[in-house]
Structure formats: C-alpha cells, structure tokens
Amino acid sequence: MTLEKGFEPHLAIGETTVTGRDIEMLRAIDRFGSMHEAANELGRSYPHLQRRVVELEEAIGQLTERVRGGEGGGGTQLTPDALGLIRQFERLRVELSGVTTVPESVISGTVTERSGELATVRTAAGEMTARVPTRAEDVEIAVRADAVVLIEPRSPAHDRTSIRNQIPGVVTGVAIDDAIATVTVEIDDGVMIESVVTEESVDRLGITEGTDVVAAFKTTAARAITADP
Amino acid sequence: MTLEKGFEPHLAIGETTVTGRDIEMLRAIDRFGSMHEAANELGRSYPHLQRRVVELEEAIGQLTERVRGGEGGGGTQLTPDALGLIRQFERLRVELSGVTTVPESVISGTVTERSGELATVRTAAGEMTARVPTRAEDVEIAVRADAVVLIEPRSPAHDRTSIRNQIPGVVTGVAIDDAIATVTVEIDDGVMIESVVTEESVDRLGITEGTDVVAAFKTTAARAITADP
DNA sequence: CGGCGTTGTATCGACATAGATACACCGTCG
C-alpha cells in the first residue's frame, strides 16, 4: 500500500482564490487572443468563463484588455500582470512539487534546549539545531535532500558560513540519473542522510562509496515535528 | 496586491484520494470512539461519513474496528494503520507548508547550456546552474530562502563543497524575528536574494546592512520555469 | 448597410455533493 503524495496549489487574495483551473484558463486566453476560443478549447461554457475573468479582475486588478467589436470581432489580450500571475503560480507549483519529488531524511532525537522557534536536538549522530514549531520533546527532524550540502572533510574555514549543522559521515551509496546524483551518507550506525547534488560535484569532490564526507545543512532548512501524536 | 501562497495536500491510491477532510474525519473518530459523535462534531451527516469510511477502507485497507451493539451501543476505533495515515498526511502538510511560509527569490535569465535536467543560466548577476525541467530559453530561477547559504567573502576553499552557485553581493536588509533572521542580499542592481538564517549566524558572521557576503545555493535547490507561457 | 465574430448577460437544466430523515440491525445493561 503506497500512497502517492499530491497537492493542489492556489493563490489567495481575500475571499477569492486563484486555482490551477484559472491559470489554465488565462493561458488558453493568451494562446488564442479570445475568451470564446479559449472556452471552446477547454470545453467550458463561455458565460462562466467570462464571468470568472471579471471575478478575478475584481479581486486582483486588471488582467485582460477586452475589446468588443472591431477587427476580427474583437478579442482579449492578457496584461503583463496576468502573465506575471501565471509565472508566480507556476513557480509555486514547481516548488511544491519539489517537496513531493525530492527525498527527505528523517532523524529522531530529543530537544535539549530551546530558543524561540529554534531548538537544539540530541540525536544518535550528535547535536543538531532545527526549527521546532510545536512545543515537543521527542521529535523527528526532516531535511530535504536538496538542502543537504556535501563538504570535503579537513577543508578549513567552514565556520565562516551560515551552515551550522555539519555532520561527518561515510558515503554508502551514489545513484546517478541524468546529471543528478543522490548520495547517501551514513552519519551513525543505520542513520542515513540523503543529498541530491550534481554529477559534477560528485566528480569534483571525488565522492564514491566509502568516501568520508561532511553532510551539512542549515538550521532553518531542518524542520522538526513531534514523534508521537 | 499580494497573493498568499496556499495548497491543498492529498494522498492518492488508485482512484480514491485521501483529503484533509478525510483526515479531519479520522481524527474526530479517534477522539470520540464513535462515528456518530464524530459526524455530530463535524456537522456532517452520519450516512455519508460512514459511507466514506467504508470507501477509504476499500481502497487502503482496514482503518477501523467498528462494533455494532454491545457496551455503550458499540463504537469505532482506529487501527494503527489509520494513525499512521494521519501522521503521514500531517508530515506532508508540514513539508508543503515550508514552501508557502519561506520567502523565495526570483532571478530571470536565459539558458546558455544544457546537460540533462540541469542548465547554465546567464543572469544579470552572472552565470548560475539550476534544474530546468522544461525545454526553455528565457527562464526564471526560484530559490527558497532556507536553501540560501551566506558565506563570508575571502574565506578560502569553497570549491570543496557541493555548492556551485556562489554569488557575491551586499546586505541591504536584516529582519530578525524570534531568533530567525531574514537577510536580503543585493547581487546586482535591483536583483535581490533572500536568505533565512539563525540570528546566531548573523552575529557570528557579523552581518549588518552594507556587509559584503556571498549568497550561495546548490544547483539542485534552484528550480527554473519558463518565463514565457 | 448588413454580416461577422467578438464581448457581455440572463436563464435554464443536468449533475454531483452533502445534509436530513427514517428505519433495520446489534449486543449490553438495568
């Protein structure tokens, strides 16, 4: 039984929310220069589509230049704001899909010290700092693999960065697919951290199975959730 | 006009998808030990709620122990699988909400070279590498602020890490809230990158307005979308 | 000046969703 992670993005302003359907609609309007043809293409009714455009504009501001009559009967062009809206939505979708496609490492531990939203967590692989939104004792720290940096050991001056969690380990696996490598680092017996890096970085740092590396990640990229409820 | 980023998470298996409403329902059943009281609490009709439980179980497997008659008239208890499902859903929600709560930086540029899913992008602030899923020419690179590392300039050996994008800039703003700082770095005239770091890092690196820093992020954490729809 | 293909608007009907109601079934408890 494997459940597939999914999501539906939206952008909200006041009562109205811009959905994927709206973006699809705006893109069709842009493609055809006509709400009528857009409605046809999408298999939607023109009256509702037109109504929706007005509704969005009432909430967000001008999104279209609609002309009635004239050459070709008229038409509808998107404003730069509308194009920006489409891009913003697409960025949101891409970033969210990053969550569902990038692997995540989970490390359990217990909170030893708190400071605001941050906390120090004692784990099998040593102490780490993470964001701990809820008041919790036993936690699981989750780190996205694309937030994990691999550092060559014995290279100096790594307190000169904002990366506070730097955990030495040994590479136990390297899987390369289409110029992107997923590197598994064992930071304690049976405790793994995954990192996705470019194939170029793997080559440059000479990473293969058995290599000593430091797996590093920012405190703000590590999120803890309570382990129990 | 600021649009608030949002999303609706779900878990899919075959035709049926588990929504936030389903999770809310399961949690209410767990709280009361009774589907009837759960329906009351949520203001939902018992028949549909009961039907939905059966539907979910047909897709996922046993989620409840439902007994009819007996002490207190019977009742419904969640199985460990159901509790695991709730946790899985909650974790997905937390991961996704990371995207909507952390600021993103957007940098436009044009693709100059491709290698698999990766590409080199020329921007006003120099060349960067990013994930570019679609075949695109003009792109926008989006980077999450919690993936941006701040590095002290003139510190050596930063080719000894898997961070390929290292862009010098000047700090133009530091906003501290609850031990977490949002640092704005100007990497070119009017082009900003935001980074969220701990207050501790801000102090340690001596970051204030006007400080020279290097804003760095991994290629795999930078995602590009087409600028033209 | 009429035709054409748009935008704008009112209205109807099909359909899905979800609450409301009613009732059979079940097993313990007083």
Added chain:
DNA sequence: CGACGGTGTATCTATGTCGATACAACGCCG
C-alpha cells in the same frame, strides 16, 4: 425483555457548480 446507543442503508431534498442556449451590444469590413 425492553430500552439504549451505536452501526448499516435507503431515500429525499437543498444547494452549488457548470455547461447549454438565447440574445443584446459593439465595431470593422466587404
């Protein structure tokens, strides 16, 4: 043995969504 409070199920109805239809308004074009 009947009351009680739960599960299981059929059915009706209110509601909202969305496509379908119809028609007015508009302005270029032949």
